[in-house]
Amino acid sequence: MIQIEKLRKAYKARGRTVTAVDGVDLTVDAGTVHGVLGRSGAGKSTLLRCVNLLERPDSGRVVVDGRDLLALPGGELRRARQRIGMIHQHFGLLSSRTVAGNVAFPLEVMGVPRAERAARVAELLDLVGLTEHARAHPARISGGQKQRVGIARALAGRPNVLLSDEATSALDPETTASILELLRDLNRRLGLTILLITHEMDVVRRICDAASVMRDGRFTESGPVRDLLLRPGSELARGLFPLPPPDPRPGTTLVDVTFEGDGADRPFVSALARTHDIDVNIVGGSVEEAGGTRIGRLRIELPGDPSANAAPLEFLRSSGLVVEVRS
């Protein structure tokens, strides 16, 4: 649904050139939720704004829903944008208009007749659960409600794609959860493809099917969330599982073991202890629901140096577990 190839975008700021996006390739399949995770300044916002050409990339290709956006003339680009919804961290609502007026705005832009507009606005407000606030002004409603208005407005043009620019970053945790749930629900019910950027690991964990980690304008890893979490050395996994930095004691081997789904139920620790007759010390660990599956990571300590533990490590690997030796 979204294909980005070799995207580059640089800025000149005070005489210096800053490359915000430095050759990014990204494919988002139809009906999936893809998250780009990164710190501020990583270039993810610029990347997102290049998808509907709010920023024009210096080079590369942007294809959304089969249309090569960089090849479109002005008028057609505007029509293409009407089919690409976007929601924003600070909502971007018109303070002078009511909730209903804000949702009507894109319909006016598209030239939808007045009577049809009213019906569509009612439908959209119902979809996001804001019918009773239709006549309120944005200043009178909460942040979560503002983002719901933003979502209703973004869906007015019946888009196939929704771009989310840190949509929950200005919201408290409970409101964040309800907005993410709404996005997940829209993704499932309408088949909406969502590309979101965030600096919150939790957003990726809750709703993303696939994710990319961005740093200094590039993706350091990218793929289905499940695959990334099971990949040794994954930054995403390190961020998701709250284990402290490894601090191995001399004469021991510190191992991170990552397992999926029913692996969580298999007693590999006791099996390891029994079959190799060693004392396994559990240092830490957690199990998370992410990418549509359950994935856990356990940090265990084995007696003896890593070189002395070849057989136990091989045992873990052959049990289908992802093993990372941290010492």
Added chain:
Amino acid sequence: MTWDEMFPLLRQGTIETLQMTLWSTLFTALGGVLLGVVLVVTDRDGLLPLAPVNKLVGLVVNVGRAVPFIILLMALIPVTTAMVGTSIGTTAAIPPLTIAAIPFYARLVETSLREVEPGTIAAALALGASRRQIVVKVLLREAWPGIVAGLTVTVIALIGYSAMAGAIGGGGLGDLAKRYGYQRFETGMMLVIVVLLVVLVALVQMLGDHLARRLSHR
């Protein structure tokens, strides 16, 4: 002077002052909003960056603001004559008043427009709005309370300017104050004119504040 002598003069003077102020306000509102929009839209980060236009309009506005009104008034006499056929009377005061007030108001409009959240404009662009739609439905609409508040300030400045224009041949309360209060030492007349002007300015301010408050939903 008795009140019966003063009254017809004051009535006529007030009407002339109102005429000068209202007409010049009308033209200033149109011209100021137009130039304010041009200044914002053609700016480097604007919707339609056009450096030459932006620089030119900026220069015109700055020059207009730099020249003291009393000098502008005299310097513009040929322009006024060409526009309205005479350089004295209430009508002749309107072109210099307008030309003096437009740059002043254009800067106030510009400031209000710049206060519109960039995120709101970006959101409208992302929804496929055209530049014209953004100017009309986003920029002007969102900045409307500030544009009205700026016009209030401008109208009050225009009342002040109109007294100056009046004193050099434009009629109105300024002319009365000069001829009776200043040249004939009619202290009573002077006092009444001052009170009239204070009341006029207070009324304009109240009306402007009320409108701006009603328009704002922030």
